[in-house]
Amino acid sequence: MAASPDVSAASTDSAAGAGIRKAVVIGGNRIPFARANGAYTNASNQDMLTAALDGLVARFGLQDERIGEVAAGAVLKHSRDFNLTREAVLGSALSPETPVYDLQQACATGLETVMGLANKIKLGQIESGIAGGVDSASDAPIAVSEGLRAVLLELNRAKTLQQKLTAVAKLRPKDLAPNAPGTAEPRTGLSMGEHQALTTAAWNISREAQDELALASHKNLAAAYDRGFFDDLVTPYHGLTRDANLRADTSLEKLGKLGPVFGKSLGDKATMTAGNSTPLTDGASTVLIGSEDYARAHDLPMLADIVDSEAAAVDFVHGKEGLLMAPAYAVPRLLARNNLTFDDFDYFEIHEAFAGTVLCHLAAWESEEFCRNKLGLDKPLGAIDRSKLNVNGSSLAAGHPFAATGGRIVAALAKLLHEKAAAEGNRGRGLISVCAAGGQGVVAILEAR
């Protein structure tokens, strides 16, 4: 068969040998995040991801366009969703000839899809990419029990009636109870909140400090909505026009009234409430990225360069380090590689899995002991100016549909950097930090265009 005349220009014009080039954030789109069992109760991961993709297509006029590659994923995934992203693309307004892959790195999924595609763009393998993530805590997969699963598999293998009867006879009443997914770490049996409660207590983070961070998240997100910041970042879905978890009218008094939900065994030291922890959330996000050539050729905006990223993991299993503290290790490595310090950044986007997670990171980077003993540094990384932290709100207010959080942050930060650059004429930087289950973390640097 003759080669199609449509064979990508990327592979001929700018491929091997071209060296590293820039990957830029063009824009993003997400649907408002809903609290679990709320507005998106009956929407599947595929439905939500398709909606987010369609909104992105509409925003940038990508109808029937063949994108270089789409990468997205979900943390809680049905077995039928083995090709989730491909199915979503086929259902979207994009060209059905757009190739796709699924990715899963727990809560860092969304950020890692951006970084993986950015690297392909930098290498000249693709010209454009859409990164994304989606999660539904409402439409979560429920597995059958191990017992039932074993019987069903054996039944499937059985050939004779005798074998089939033998298989079925092994079924016990308790096998019929399904297994709902939890957020417990498989190796410890502790939920993410219980893990963070231990870390929060170890760093002596006060209840007040956590509530203040939560309050700032809500106030910042509400203000960003009010000034129209999300007009070109969010497309309504299923009647929801803003993130359902947002409480613009919350206050320290209201947050202060909530009882602790995690680390209750800590007694007086239990500080983590439903107000300073993220709720289970449904939602999807997407980010359009491309080479500079692609953006120029399509008259598309260039909001920010995707500079670099770093992943880290910590040994949390026997409590040597806190489950969600990996970014504390990834950030200094990333800064060192890029010859940067905290002073070189205009914005910090630290994913608020829990208020305690953010505050433990800030405390760790300010701690001489931690920076010397754990990071091997001569002096502390330093303090982060709180006025640069999560300035348009973060997960405590927006909610956290696991795999969708990275895309939310990248698109919003890129826009924020671009706005500041346009207003002030500088090329500011932003640091993104996302912690993930399994003791992992991914961090990244964006630079304004």
Place this chain on the structure above:
Amino acid sequence: MTDSYLTLVNSGLSKNIAKKLGLPRPAILRRYHPGQPLVPGPVLLIGSSAGTEALATELLAWGLDVRRHAGPKDKLGAIIAVLDEVSDPEDLAEPMLAVGSSLRSLLPGGRVVTISRPASTADAPARAAARQGIEGALRSLAHELRGGATGNGILLDDAVDAQAPSALAALRFFLSGRSAYVDGQFVLVGSPQGELPADFDRPLAGQVAVVTGAARGIGAAIAKVLHRDGARVICVDVPAAGEQLVKVSNETGGTALQLDITGETAGQKILDHAHSRYGRLDIVVHNAGITRDKLLANMDEAKWNSVISVNLASQLRINEVLLASELFPQVPQVVSLASTSGIAGNRGQTNYAASKAGVIGMVAASAAAFAERGGTINAVAPGFIETEMTAKIPMATREIARRMLPSLQQGGLPLDVAETISFLVSDAAGGINGQTLRVCGQSLVGA
């Protein structure tokens, strides 16, 4: 929004029953599809002026079967009466009676179009009387037409001849299915400006259009028709309507711009989007509008102000930005949505009618400024259009509005409004400026 009565009285047994009962039997209108013939049959061209002869040549060039005299058995697709040289009321009898003697030969969906000149205070009284008289005659004969046939008139300014691009474009519009729900109306061609398209099925090829309120109803139909006619469309609506806006944008291959048009920076954002993403802006359709109906005695400030703000003030502000901007060499061709409520008034709609009448005043007053920078600005005043909004009107009221008031005995479709807008924003309509064209099926309300 379907009109099930329309379907009922046009099918089988129920058609006969409706006929016997003497119920109104609205026709299924002849609507435009790309590639269809301009008119359903031969065209009878009436008139003896120099313009008539020149026009005959044009019509033949379009491939039409042009007759100068009606045969007794001929079925006609259209009757065109060229009356551009009348100077005395006595001049009207012969051509009007000639039109009248052929009206029964008009095919369903046929057209009657008059071409004349507007009466002006500068005219001799007899000439003004003759010219003005044509308007009364045309509007009346339009009421007599059945079977979805319509009658409309083109008014040529004294400096414009019948072959001017906009005169020809208006004639094509009135003859075609694009004007299905325009009936009993006149359009004034004020200048010889304008350029006919290379392809009459894609008159907007290569152009970039902005449509506000594009997420649903008439706005969505406008986006689709402009896209069909060749334009790339920037679909604008409030962020809350984003989900439907995405659908319309993706169906039309356009871009979605979530924007509150009442915002201070809305005009600039629209210009920036068009400039950065397309490098040009040819068309702006001010369609976004809201109703907050209340009897004036019960009207509050919020209801009044929100309607004025969205329907009128936002357009004024965006127009100022368009006129002031140096981003593009020319200003775009603009159409604003007015309403027959703004012409005839409507109980409970003082605020809405104020905004819509205001639009009519605005386009008239803005025309010169737009013309100066290579653009135009016109308004379209829809009558009863079948939309989600009108579906909420109580049934009895809705039936009267649909059936009794317009001579076409039915409501129009969002598509009909969109077709008229697509005509007015085309390059060929460059000689039409500051006008308000009604798309109302010749509703009795107003004029």
Place this chain on the structure above:
Amino acid sequence: MSTREAIALPELPSLSKLYVSALSTAARTKLGALERSHALPHVQHTVTDVQVSLEHVTTFQHLLHGTVRDSLPSVFVHSVAFPVVMSVLTRPDFPLPLLGMVHLGNRVRHLRSIDFSEPLAVTAWAENLAGHHAGTCVDVRVDVQAAGENVWEGTSTYLAKGLYVPGLDKASRPERQDFVPPQPTAKWRLGPEAGREYAAVSGDFNPIHLSALSAKILGLKRSIAHGMYLAARVINSVEAVAAEPFAWDIEFAAPVFLPATVALRIEDHEADGRWDSADFTGWGERSHRKHFSGSVRAL
């Protein structure tokens, strides 16, 4: 001390038969038909050519949250040897009654990696009959050999509650220490079926583990988790860092009544920059009663 009489069993004895035999011994002793011995039998039981089934290892590890490898998990080896241990404990001349015997703890030296395909020789004997403040305790020793060398050595200590053997001093009750739970590093949720499930993979069908009813018959308020279940899970939790050869020990305190939520702390220690050992403690998340503690050490 003279050498013990070596008794070679033809194959691994059936645990259920051994339990039945233990029941009948108990009944006959109670009726006075059998006089209880006051000394340990001077014998060792050996079974050679023991073959482990990979399927069995798989089931065992899946139940106990461990990784299935081709080498045998340490506690699994204990369950392989258990029938031989039982054959010693159920001898008519064994001085302590099997039923109601309490498992106090284990000490194991796992000397090298054991491939599942290696034929094993298991030898078990009892020693150290000793007085305890609550009765009499005994050590059961196990050597597991492969290719002629010891690969696994274990000692299990059992207590016969309320039974005092003449001639042994009764030890004084140690001072009770208040247990203050440390910060947990893990949590296990054990359902009421945990005992039955472990019985199915280990063959240890002691009625105190099987159901609330069968446990009540033996005087317990509810069924309790197997000590070796707890040991297997905790050793599995450390296995990722510990490589053979290593030693581990566990001491059982309050029984884990099912269902239960057990909180656990594992603390790793390094020496010369490498993992050296781990201490662990398990306790009731709500009761704050200590269930077990122990350690794993590199050898």
